[in-house]
Amino acid sequence: MLDLLKECEEAGRIGISGHIRPDGDCVGACLGLWQYLKKCLPQAQVQVFLEKPADIFEEIKGFGEICSEFPEEEPFDVFFVLDCGADRLGEAEKYFRTANKTINIDHHISNPGSGSINYIRPQVGSSSELIYDLMEEDKLDRDIAMAIYIGIIHDTGVFQYSNTSPATMEKGAKLIRYGFDFPRLIQETFYQKTYLQAQILGRALMESIRFLNGCCIVSVIDRKVMDFYNVEPKDLDGIVNQLRNIKGVECAIFMYQSGVLEYKVSLRSSEKVNVAEVAAYFGGGGHARAAGCTMKGTFHDCINNLSLHIERELLKS
Numbered sequence: 001m002l003d004l005l006k007e008c009e010e011a012g013r014i015g016i017s018g019h020i021r022p023d024g025d026c027v028g029a030c031l032g033l034w035q036y037l038k039k040c041l042p043q044a045q046v047q048v049f050l051e052k053p054a055d056i057f058e059e060i061k062g063f064g065e066i067c068s069e070f071p072e073e074e075p076f077d078v079f080f081v082l083d084c085g086a087d088r089l090g091e092a093e094k095y096f097r098t099a100n101k102t103i104n105i106d107h108h109i110s111n112p113g114s115g116s117i118n119y120i121r122p123q124v125g126s127s128s129e130l131i132y133d134l135m136e137e138d139k140l141d142r143d144i145a146m147a148i149y150i151g152i153i154h155d156t157g158v159f160q161y162s163n164t165s166p167a168t169m170e171k172g173a174k175l176i177r178y179g180f181d182f183p184r185l186i187q188e189t190f191y192q193k194t195y196l197q198a199q200i201l202g203r204a205l206m207e208s209i210r211f212l213n214g215c216c217i218v219s220v221i222d223r224k225v226m227d228f229y230n231v232e233p234k235d236l237d238g239i240v241n242q243l244r245n246i247k248g249v250e251c252a253i254f255m256y257q258s259g260v261l262e263y264k265v266s267l268r269s270s271e272k273v274n275v276a277e278v279a280a281y282f283g284g285g286g287h288a289r290a291a292g293c294t295m296k297g298t299f300h301d302c303i304n305n306l307s308l309h310i311e312r313e314l315l316k317s
């Protein structure tokens with residue numbers, strides 16, 4: 001087991017970062033760890049570097065102190081990489097490269113471990129759950145518990161997806177004993193959408209196309225549609241899950257335009273297609289039931305290429 005406090009005991013400056021376009025798990029894990037280290041190592045300076053996360057996470061303690069700019073810094077004594085490998089850190093990668101000690105904590109099977117110390121557990125449902133496992137129970141408090149809980153609900157779809165284990169539920173039970181308002185947090189951070197987010201979701205569903213005899217579905221949102229609704233990529237979170245919810249769908253694909261002839265692709269499957277394999281083929285990664293990648297070409301090029309690999313996965317099963 002990795003001893004977080006021992007690894008940091010001599011550190012004066014500690015940095016924490018996670019993947020670009022940070023999701024709930026990434027934000028929960030980073031801020032949970034940030035709070036814990038600040039509390040247990042009051043002499044150390046601890047900083048979180050992340051692209052600006054969605055405002056729905058602003059209630060998590062430490063949200064306002066996240067650095068979303070990446071100025072030149074003295075090398076960190078310890079630098080944590082959470083919920084990804086160094087390849088998805090974006091601008092924060094420069095801190096990783098110069099740090100004296102790097103600790104990579106992740107649950108992505110596609111991550112071979114990029115730190116000088118690695119704690120990679122693909123069988124665990126979220127990075128927040130991993131951080132919880134590494135913390136000493138008597139040092140937890142309500143704010144730390146809330147950060148971890150939000151991370152867990154986001155990556156497990158509120159304890160629904162197959163990455164939820166009995167142990168995940170037991171940890172959830174322990175966490176809600178700290179007394180935060182979990183029904184409201186689930187509603188406001190996971191289910192609630194703004195009017196514009198709901199409209200673009202409706203549009204994506206309306207324009208979706210089924211293929212491979214209806215067991216796959218795809219929808220795409222182009223830049224001009226995003227501009228029309230005045231939405232950013234983080235407003236599109238959750239659309240792919242709604243596509244997968246459609247009866248008969250084994251594999252759902254959602255793509256949005258991220259550049260000229262470039263699409264960010266999200267993949268979800270129900271029980272057969274290993275989408276991590278499909279995404280990895282195109283340079284991305286993720287989990288068997290949820291993965292992603294970035295692809296070049298027209299929408300039709302992308303979907304033709306994806307469809308070949310999805311069909312191959314379907315034939316395997």
Ligand code: 5GP
Pocket residue numbers: 019088108110240265266267283284285286287290291292293294
């Ligand atoms: P989402 O579709 O929600 O963006 O991502 C689903 C899962 O796949 C997440 O665990 C996410 O970290 C992973 N993922 C998404 N895009 C990429 C990518 O481009 N590269 C890698 N390695 N993982 C990705």
Ligand code: MN
Pocket residue numbers: 025026083107126127155
């Ligand atoms: Mn995660």
